[in-house]
Amino acid sequence: MKRLWFVTNPNSGSATREKCEAIEAVFAEHGLTLAGRSGFPDDPIPDAETLDREHVDTLVLFAGDGTINAALCKLASWKGAFLILPGGTMNLLAKTLHSETDPHRIIHAAHGSDRRVALPYVEAGPHRAFVGLILGPAAHWFRAREEARKHRFAKIWRAVGFAWRKTFGGRGLRISGIPDAPRGYQAVFVQPMADGLGVQGVDARDWRAIVELGWDWMTGDWLAARAVTEARAQQIGIRGTGTVLALFDGEPVRLDADASITSGTSLPAFIATREKEGS
Numbered sequence: 001m002k003r004l005w006f007v008t009n010p011n012s013g014s015a016t017r018e019k020c021e022a023i024e025a026v027f028a029e030h031g032l033t034l035a036g037r038s039g040f041p042d043d044p045i046p047d048a049e050t051l052d053r054e055h056v057d058t059l060v061l062f063a064g065d066g067t068i069n070a071a072l073c074k075l076a077s078w079k080g081a082f083l084i085l086p087g088g089t090m091n092l093l094a095k096t097l098h099s100e101t102d103p104h105r106i107i108h109a110a111h112g113s114d115r116r117v118a119l120p121y122v123e124a125g126p127h128r129a130f131v132g133l134i135l136g137p138a139a140h141w142f143r144a145r146e147e148a149r150k151h152r153f154a155k156i157w158r159a160v161g162f163a164w165r166k167t168f169g170g171r172g173l174r175i176s177g178i179p180d181a182p183r184g185y186q187a188v189f190v191q192p193m194a195d196g197l198g199v200q201g202v203d204a205r206d207w208r209a210i211v212e213l214g215w216d217w218m219t220g221d222w223l224a225a226r227a228v229t230e231a232r233a234q235q236i237g238i239r240g241t242g243t244v245l246a247l248f249d250g251e252p253v254r255l256d257a258d259a260s261i262t263s264g265t266s267l268p269a270f271i272a273t274r275e276k277e278g279s
Helices: 017-029 048-053 065-074 092-097 103-111 137-149 153-168 207-219
Strands: 003-008 033-039 058-063 081-086 120-124 127-129 133-135 187-193 196-202 229-233 236-238 243-248 251-256 260-265
Touching: 003 017, 017 033, 017 058, 017 103, 058 065, 065 081, 065 092, 065 127, 065 251, 081 092, 081 103, 120 187, 120 243, 127 243, 187 260, 196 260
Parallel strands: 003 033, 003 058, 058 081
Antiparallel strands: 120 127, 120 260, 133 187, 133 243, 187 196, 196 229, 236 260, 243 251
């Protein structure tokens, strides 16, 4: 870790300008060269050619899971390393890779670490989710989350009402690849696992689970919501016609109903400072 490119998002959780400046000061303390910086989404994430031209060896991401996802998808074949710092709301990738939550301590540990790990992901066409994929009518709760994030309180309840109608107003989402799956889910969580996909489904018969899902989604920790059914799979599909709203690491995408959802594994490009289990 010698030449860095620093990607931040001032709209992501705690990635304020003051904190970014403090992190850049830590880079300087360790003798690290800052070759460039991008404030996403106003600035584009650099492509591999730009990073290679600037002799960058590490892309540092201080942002939320959605911004991190955009960078990882764009640079999926780049041969450099990624250092993930907790700069969002949930910071699930950072928690997977580091035992610390203080960005300064993570940088200090990473500077002396040569450990690189690969990460599993959920994949559907060109889209990937390193934290998780949400499918089904309940995915519409993301609108309420965005209004809450922007402090537009007058619009929150309108978004909540829209999400509620979408969640309970239809038959739900039918999926293939899961034995004995109900006729319709209101929400399907798909998480990347080392050996495939972890699938958790919520259906309308447990309305309390839907309420918890909406609340946990608005407050940031959607993984805390209860699941009604759980299964493992190598591949799942969406039954029906048209398109379905999907959230890849919290970012909305429309998927065709015949989309195939599978798993994959990244290059061993992520700097990990968390000790290996059993070590």
